[in-house]
Amino acid sequence: MWKEYNKVSNLISAAALKGLDVSASSVVGKSRSEWFETVHQLIGPYDMAKDFKDLSCVDFNTYPSWSLDWFCKQGYGALVKHRWRGLPVQLNTIVKEIHYTSQDKVEIETSKGKLNPRKCIVTVSNGILASENIKFFPKLSEEKVEAFNKIKMGIYNHVAGLFEEKFFREIGMEEMDMYLYYKISGSNISPRGMGCLMNISDSNLCYFDYGGDFAKELENEGEAVQKSFTIEQLKSIFGSKIDKYLLKLHATQWGKNKFTLGSYASADPGFAHLRKYLKMPVEDKIFFAGEATAFEYASVSGAHRSGVRAADKVIKTLNF
Template sequence: MPLPSDVDVAIIGAGAAGIGAARALEASGLRVILLEARDRLGGRAFTRQLENGIVFDVGCGWLHSADKNPFVAIATRLGFDIDRSRPHWSQQTFNIGFPQHEREAYLREMEAFYARAEKAAEEGPDRPASALLLPGNRWNAMLDCVSTYINGVELDRVSIYDIDAYEDTEVNWRVKRGYGALVAAYGATCPVAFDTQVGLIDHAGARIRIETSRGTLTATKVIVTVPTNLIADETLRFSPALPDKIAATRGLPLGLADKVMLALDDDGEALPRDGNLRGSTTKVGTGTYHLRPQGFPSIEGYFGGRFARELEDAGEGAMAATAIDEIVALLGSAYRKKLRPLSSSRWAHDRFATGSYSHALPGHADDRAILATPVDDRLFFAGEATSPNFFSTCHGALESGIRAGKEALATIPVRAA
């Protein structure tokens, strides 16, 4: 749509948080615009439809805490079917590379680790989660590896306060047509200016002036929903400067979690539907693999942390090649001819994200509340990094946007009829 010259509320970013804010304001009668740097809705929620009907959620893919997740009701209203089967990581479908007795031992240690982290967080002070690993423990590498999937970073960069604050009901479902597709459908009615990158928010005057790649507009209120890295590195700038916000985002950097989708050129009967396979249980730098997700003829690989960044930096084909090598090492050489790269994410190299989702560095868990606090009742902040308990999730982003939208609305005088 054309860029308006003046609005009541400008929302920066049309991901789940921005859409949540816009939907919270849609019945207000206010002039609202979403300013989105990309040419699509969803931000870090993005679905690609691949060959043979394969659905690939390049970003968020799971309805975490589905029994509390508002996107479940949204999916029902919009006619999106939900797969309520247990997630692949919660069950062991066969013993290749990870026998049942080893898995049980790992799960016991994982529960013990998180119990230690919870106790340490209650007793204080904050410290890196890696401090809770037991020296010489057989499962330390795997605990660190799983952290790269959960947090996007290894345990040495994760606050134990943040771990304790995160809420997980352990109910995890999938949107059959894709989580990203659901988010985009929910935002379809919102007024959006695409390909509009915001560089400066000047809040010195009576009207807030917003400089974008398509021109300048003014607003009464602004809701900022961009990823933390873009504020931290001042890709998005404020005038007057907001040093507290910059400091908070630097304490809440984006970790990295990447995916690769491989076609499985086989009838697939030898592999279980929604099966699970781990590249290694003794290395931090390894992948985990979702076999035949939703029954599709494919394998979805997942990498996190420093290893994911190394694979991104190595070039487009490195992630798929590594995934195929690890799968072949476990399933046999016949699979080298059965697997083909289809698609992958490279979130660290995405200039509008530069990462996947936030984690609080040790000593910085309070930065989530600092980032979420409005400035002068004119600037409001949302995004998964501002969620107190559902950070790193799409529904956490949505709820934060709704919260920011309501905050902005509460500061606008009621207009006379």
């Protein structure tokens, strides 16, 4: 599998290095390797939340190789809550309009009334920005709006499964945080299979992950179908012993989540050059942060760093 993985990822990188901002599908073709479908799932839907037809070679290739994921057993939300304890945060407040015509302040209309800060950092997803659920007055530049629409949200969903502890011994998986790869069958535009991360932080939880058009299809069919497809795949890998050890499943539906409208963003083929517009401030009053504006896009670390970058810029413009 890794031979095929290296071959396919090298083809994508080679196109990017030649400056060809084309789709990954146009450079990898359809390999005859029996591992191609799995490799497509890993590089496209599992990593980028997009199928090869929707994946820009250039955008893919800008992702830094040094970016690493680590697990937080208590959940990332718990980590953020603890790290920033004491910071005044107002939750459950929906921003509807942002007016930036006034010289020395921004007017923000929210579900809980008006705010009048001197500066504003916008961190909502490109899905929300493209949907224009938040209205800007005056309108943002054409480049920015095009960037929100072309650095498009992909779909990536977890189906999380909780197992009896014995299950991992029974399948000979003694270590935690193991990726499991299997041959995904078929030859589809969007691979009909899942990425598997087993026994996360020794919690007996596993993630079975779907991305791209197939994730969207499953999500649209509903949680029952997301779960039943996962059970079917698990049975094809482990046999019917799954019934004995699987305690429960839960599926995410990020495409339908009205506060993200997708999972994370990446460029449509031909539009990687628009990324630079995402983080450009507007009149030194409105600043933009969030994963899509980050070098390490599609990650919590990138989102975090982008917030620090935007806050630094705000401080500079405030002339303390």
